[in-house]
Amino acid sequence: MLEAVELTKSYPDLVTGQFVALDRVSFSVGAGEIFGLLGPNGAGKTTALRILSTVLRPTSGHAKVNGFDVNTHPYEVRHSIGFVSSNTAIYDRMTAWEMVEYFGKLYGIPADQLDERMHRVFEQLNMQEIRDVAGARMSTGMKQKVSIARAIIHDPPVLVFDEASLGLDVLVARALLNIISELRDAGKCIIFSTHIMREVERLCDRVSILYRGRTLATGSLPELAATYQEQDFEELFFRLLHESDQERMKNVDAAANSSETVGVL
Structure with a gap:
């Protein structure tokens, strides 16, 4: 691999x-x-x-x-490859959903497949509650989840x-x-x-x-x-x-x- x-x-x-x-x-x-x-x-x-x-x-x-x-x-x-680091930039004015969708489009995922995949990823990472939260209002843990989601959106x-x-923090790291x-x-x-x-x-x-x-x-x-x-x-x-x-x-x-x-x- x-x-x-x-x-x-x-x-x-x-x-x-x-x-x-x-x-x-x-x-x-x-x-x-x-x-x-x-x-x-x-x-x-x-x-x-x-x-x-x-x-x-x-x-x-x-x-x-x-x-x-x-x-x-x-x-x-x-x-x-999907890449996640401790300093991945998050766009302040975009919501979690918009950011992951944006990266999915960059990878060329067709719209119907992208919507289905995004729902699955958001469910997998327990991100439904932060779906509409803008980057500027995210905690460190929220931002890291978005980083992971956009790294795995293209599977x-x-x-x-x-x-x-x-x-x-300890809970988010766990x-x-x-x-x-x-x-x-x-x-x-x-x-x-x-x-x-x-x-x-x-x-x-x-x-x-x-x-x-x-x-x-x-x-x-x-x-x-x-x-x-x-x-x-x-x-x-x-x-x-x-x-x-x-x-x-x-x-x-x-x-x-x-x-x-x-x-x-």
Whole structure:
């Protein structure tokens, strides 16, 4: 359903010459699976997701979404994916119904099918009470429901949630996780980007931990616990980050010592 192979994204840097935001990252996600893309801010999660949604082009590597290459078939990829983030814009003067309808029309859904689908989505997300509420009068939770509704209105096989629970209160965040779980049960392929470990433990079938643009580990939580002999996933997460930092400092010191030796010679 979704496959990323050796994805790399780099940018010119005035100091170092090149900044590598994503370094040969690979993973795959199947239908009916929630795949957690984890890491602290700046780890490369959003860069990977922007490549998968065709917002960015990779420097190297390739990815396919629903069988379509993100570089050569961006139009088909965009129709195969629904994207929800914590900062999706909501139009102040449009009601919830009008916003979802607008996006349905952008996807080219015929009017008769769109009306039927909208009723089904509004029922699924318990949005009937906010149908006629304008964006300017919506709470954060209401806005997030509208974001989800417009992401799934075209019934995409792949859904991406990028820090979607950020800033939500406890009740709304819980409702969001329930919705994501229901979408997984409906056969959707889901990428769930977060740094909240409790959400990971509750939802994710498998995870990939990113740090400084590189993959530190990939697998199910039981597999990672067995591999690293650590049952507490949060402790495992921070341990991998710490070990990565230590290894990086060793490499920096080794490079510095090598440079000094060459200078002496």
